[in-house]
Amino acid sequence: RSVLKTPLKQAATSHSVLTELQPDCQPLTTPPKPKETLPADPWTPTSNLKMLISAASPEIRSREQRKELSDNPSEVLQAKHCLQEHLSGDEYEKSQPSRKEKSLGLLCHKFLARYPDYPSTAENNYICLDEVAEELNVERRRIYDIVNVLESLHMVSRLAKNRYTWHGRHNLSKTLQALKKVGEENKYTQQIQMIKKREYEHEFDFDGERNEEMARSFGSSEHSEMSFVELPGMEFRAASVNSRKDKSLRVMSQKFVMLFLVSTPQIVSLEVAAKILIGEDQLEDLDKSKFKTKIRRLYDIANVLSSLELIKKVHVTEERGRKPAFKWTGPEVLPNIQGTKLETTSTTSPRPISESIPSKEQCSKNLFPSRGKQNFTRHPSLIKLVKSIENDRRKIQSAPTSPVKISASTDQNVSAFTSKMAQVPVIAKHQLEGQSKKAKEMKMKLSGSALDCNLSSPEAVPKPQPPRPAAPAEQPALPQPLGVCPPSHSPVSPVILPQTHSGVSYAIYLHPSPAHTVTTYSPSFMLQPLPRANLTGMKSINSKVVNKITTEEGDNQIATDDPTKCLTAKERPNIKSETSSQRCLKRSQALQESNLIKRCRSDEESLDTSLTFFPSGYLIPLTQCTHGNKAGFSDEEKAGICSLQHTTYSSPIAGVIPMTAPELKAVNIPAFHITPLNIMLSPTSIAAAPVLSGSSLNSSNTSSAPNPSSSVLNFTLQHVGLIPTGVQVPANPVLQHVPVSSQPENVSHSSENLNLQEEKVSKNIWRLLDRAGLSGGYSAPCVPKEPQGPQAATENFFRTPGGPNTGPSLSANSDGTNRISQGALYIPQRKLEVSED
DNA sequence: TGATCCCGCCAACGT
DNA sequence: ACGTTGGCGGGATCA
Numbered sequence: 001r002s003v004l005k006t007p008l009k010q011a012a013t014s015h016s017v018l019t020e021l022q023p024d025c026q027p028l029t030t031p032p033k034p035k036e037t038l039p040a041d042p043w044t045p046t047s048n049l050k051m052l053i054s055a056a057s058p059e060i061r062s063r064e065q066r067k068e069l070s071d072n073p074s075e076v077l078q079a080k081h082c083l084q085e086h087l088s089g090d091e092y093e094k095s096q097p098s099r100k101e102k103s104l105g106l107l108c109h110k111f112l113a114r115y116p117d118y119p120s121t122a123e124n125n126y127i128c129l130d131e132v133a134e135e136l137n138v139e140r141r142r143i144y145d146i147v148n149v150l151e152s153l154h155m156v157s158r159l160a161k162n163r164y165t166w167h168g169r170h171n172l173s174k175t176l177q178a179l180k181k182v183g184e185e186n187k188y189t190q191q192i193q194m195i196k197k198r199e200y201e202h203e204f205d206f207d208g209e210r211n212e213e214m215a216r217s218f219g220s221s222e223h224s225e226m227s228f229v230e231l232p233g234m235e236f237r238a239a240s241v242n243s244r245k246d247k248s249l250r251v252m253s254q255k256f257v258m259l260f261l262v263s264t265p266q267i268v269s270l271e272v273a274a275k276i277l278i279g280e281d282q283l284e285d286l287d288k289s290k291f292k293t294k295i296r297r298l299y300d301i302a303n304v305l306s307s308l309e310l311i312k313k314v315h316v317t318e319e320r321g322r323k324p325a326f327k328w329t330g331p332e333v334l335p336n337i338q339g340t341k342l343e344t345t346s347t348t349s350p351r352p353i354s355e356s357i358p359s360k361e362q363c364s365k366n367l368f369p370s371r372g373k374q375n376f377t378r379h380p381s382l383i384k385l386v387k388s389i390e391n392d393r394r395k396i397q398s399a400p401t402s403p404v405k406i407s408a409s410t411d412q413n414v415s416a417f418t419s420k421m422a423q424v425p426v427i428a429k430h431q432l433e434g435q436s437k438k439a440k441e442m443k444m445k446l447s448g449s450a451l452d453c454n455l456s457s458p459e460a461v462p463k464p465q466p467p468r469p470a471a472p473a474e475q476p477a478l479p480q481p482l483g484v485c486p487p488s489h490s491p492v493s494p495v496i497l498p499q500t501h502s503g504v505s506y507a508i509y510l511h512p513s514p515a516h517t518v519t520t521y522s523p524s525f526m527l528q529p530l531p532r533a534n535l536t537g538m539k540s541i542n543s544k545v546v547n548k549i550t551t552e553e554g555d556n557q558i559a560t561d562d563p564t565k566c567l568t569a570k571e572r573p574n575i576k577s578e579t580s581s582q583r584c585l586k587r588s589q590a591l592q593e594s595n596l597i598k599r600c601r602s603d604e605e606s607l608d609t610s611l612t613f614f615p616s617g618y619l620i621p622l623t624q625c626t627h628g629n630k631a632g633f634s635d636e637e638k639a640g641i642c643s644l645q646h647t648t649y650s651s652p653i654a655g656v657i658p659m660t661a662p663e664l665k666a667v668n669i670p671a672f673h674i675t676p677l678n679i680m681l682s683p684t685s686i687a688a689a690p691v692l693s694g695s696s697l698n699s700s701n702t703s704s705a706p707n708p709s710s711s712v713l714n715f716t717l718q719h720v721g722l723i724p725t726g727v728q729v730p731a732n733p734v735l736q737h738v739p740v741s742s743q744p745e746n747v748s749h750s751s752e753n754l755n756l757q758e759e760k761v762s763k764n765i766w767r768l769l770d771r772a773g774l775s776g777g778y779s780a781p782c783v784p785k786e787p788q789g790p791q792a793a794t795e796n797f798f799r800t801p802g803g804p805n806t807g808p809s810l811s812a813n814s815d816g817t818n819r820i821s822q823g824a825l826y827i828p829q830r831k832l833e834v835s836e837d
Numbered sequence: 838t839g840a841t842c843c844c845g846c847c848a849a850c851g852t
Numbered sequence: 853a854c855g856t857t858g859g860c861g862g863g864a865t866c867a
Contacts, residue, residue: 099841099843102842102843103841104843139844139845141844141845142843161851295840295841295842296841296842299840299841299842300842303842324840
């Protein structure tokens with residue numbers, strides 16, 4: 001291959017050159033410029049699209065001509081030479097598209113420019129890959145890259161071969177919510193922590209075995225595939241044309257996004273993301289090449305996400321050095337809001353994998369893109385195959401979706417749902433955008449402003465007013481009042497601070513609206529209490545101060561935090577609040593569900609009416625269920641299913657979420673070493689109670705929480721053998737390490753200087769804990785995993801290498817009871833600073 | 838150099 | 853068989 005490659009490469013090169021040079025032109029001579037510029041320049045939204053489109057046909061023709069030429073090497077070369085001759089060196093150079101000019105990101109911009117962010121449902125926004133490829137002058141392959149990720153966000157859906165439907169951002173917020181939810185269910189947060197921890201250990205730990213061991217455990221812990229997350233309304237289309245292995249890009253993209261949505265500072269390094277993603281489908285296999293490949297893919301995804309302005313590249317500086325990372329700049333994802341309306345009624349039909357079939361079908365039509373080979377009756381296209389092993393289980397055949405689903409109809413439906421909630425903001429955004437995207441960009445660059453926030457994340461925008469009547473119960477304010485992490489959810493405006501320190505500029509994110517100030521709550525951080533204004537003021541504060549603050553933070557944390565709290569703090573509260581609120585709201589609608597909820601408290605968190613988690617990894621929106629109803633399932637049935645599902649899968653996950661300093665988000669200062677230690681406890685074990693009960697995050701912790709967590713911790717440690725039976729470790733995470741050494745460092749140290757020794761010590765500790773936690777804690781009490789076979793592995797997130805899924809997981813097998821098994825400890829985040837750009 | 842990531846071979850999948 | 857998708861990773865660019 002390689003051999004061939006070289007030669008091919010050259011040919012290719014020349015070809016590309018040619019292509020680039022002669023965009024729409026005729027053969028040789030045409031100066032490249034014209035076209036080149038055209039596409040490249042203004043991405044002004046949709047406007048010039050039309051022009052491009054109109055130009056399409058001719059272009060295509062020219063393209064073909066080009067192709068012919070390219071086939072003939074000599075000609076190509078000649079052409080090239082001609083160009084060179086005609087153009088001076090510089091010019092030639094210019095004409096020669098630099099790599100950047102051919103970047104996927106740029107291409108994506110062009111692509112996006114063709115379609116409106118919020119297309120009217122009426123118009124048919126279909127995309128013909130060939131056309132696009134032609135118009136943009138790229139190989140179709142590249143278009144696939146873009147479309148695949150767009151598909152993962154449900155911004156497009158495949159209609160048929162070579163054809164996609166453009167949905168724009170109408171479904172974005174819902175998609176993100178769904179993804180967030182799944183991410184939470186997958187315990188991505190924990191996984192991230194785990195990885196970080198591992199890295200930490202690696203720093204000074206050479207012991208291969210240990211690493212491997214860890215890796216193994218880690219890898220095993222994940223569930224492998226969660227497939228594509230569907231959205232209500234979108235399902236059909238998505239499913240309509242199956243795609244073959246729904247494995248990668250699409251899914252990878254969703255997972256990647258999930259990572260952002262679940263991490264507290266919404267920053268994800270490629271490395272971590274790659275590891276997590278790898279872990280999912282391939283246990284261990286730290287294979288370097290695989291890792292590399294994953295990274296490559298992530299870059300691809302990141303490029304398009306960047307084009308969508310959902311993320312932006314940043315660098316995270318750690319002790320190690322700078323690491324590429326991306327920061328979420330998209331809309332904040334509100335917990336479940338959306339769902340309220342949609343879901344409501346019904347029921348979800350979740351079912352355990354094994355039995356799922358029936359409900360599956362109903363929903364399935366929408367949902368899945370199952371991979372099964374078999375076709376189902378009506379729509380062969382819908383059917384997807386499940387992977388070999390997994391297939392059995394997961395394979396879900398999708399019922400035929402009615403072939404009927406036409407994009408238009410679907411869109412309407414979707415839009416209908418969406419509209420109420422999101423519409424307003426969306427529209428606003430739209431208008432704004434329309435006015436001047438450029439202006440917007442500029443603004444953004446300058447510094448975040450409320451406007452930006454709005455623009456960037458219309459959907460996310462805190463709903464000032466309760467938009468939809470539909471969700472009466474859901475008070476708009478709900479989140480805030482509850483004290484539920486508003487901070488994290490609310491959009492923040494970054495302010496760039498001239499940082500003295502490293503010369504790196506840091507940004508402090510301020511919430512656009514004063515109201516948000518509330519958010520500051522954060523048990524662990526001193527800073528939190530500070531009003532935004534104060535934060536702002538911080539700019540002037542020198543690093544010292546900052547450091548100090550940091551320290552304090554740490555102290556506080558130590559003093560105050562307890563594992564429980566950690567758990568509770570951010571996510572939990574939110575979730576809970578959501579849940580509760582939702583419940584109330586929904587109640588009428590879904591009594592059944594509530595019942596279910598009662599049954600399993602753990603479920604509460606996850607209980608998002610709108611979505612159901614399939615073992616297979618599919619999310620089924622209630623809406624879909626609704627569809628399912630059509631299919632003929634009774635609500636009861638569904639309900640039953642749902643209950644099952646919830647019981648089985650949803651449980652612990654949400655509860656486990658480790659808390660990181662919410663503030664981080666609010667204040668992004670390098671100095672802040674935010675490293676709350678997180679202890680993963682199974683929610684259940686903790687008795688989700690405190691968390692759940694305490695609607696407010698704030699209140700949370702202090703009292704009740706600590707105990708449970710500490711006990712768990714102790715249990716774990718003891719179990720593992722890290723500490724003698726009699727010994728008790730304080731609940732406080734920090735302290736946990738303490739036994740070995742002083743842990744303060746873990747918690748906080750001035751960004752720049754970590755005490756190396758301490759670090760080492762802590763590392764060691766971690767290592768021990770890790771080991772213990774992983775091998776011991778994880779595996780501990782387990783229930784034998786069910787032989788679900790192939791899939792089982794997939795589904796369990798935190799399965800121990802050994803086998804039983806200890807994790808909080810979603811394993812189908814568990815009786816719903818949660819075990820304490822997981823005693824994973826979180827390593828403090830080591831992120832020291834984030835530099836943008 | 839390491840970070841990025843373009844490019845296109847070629848294998849699954851459809852049809 | 854042939855066209856569509858898209859996994860994958862070599863190796864070119866960029867910083």
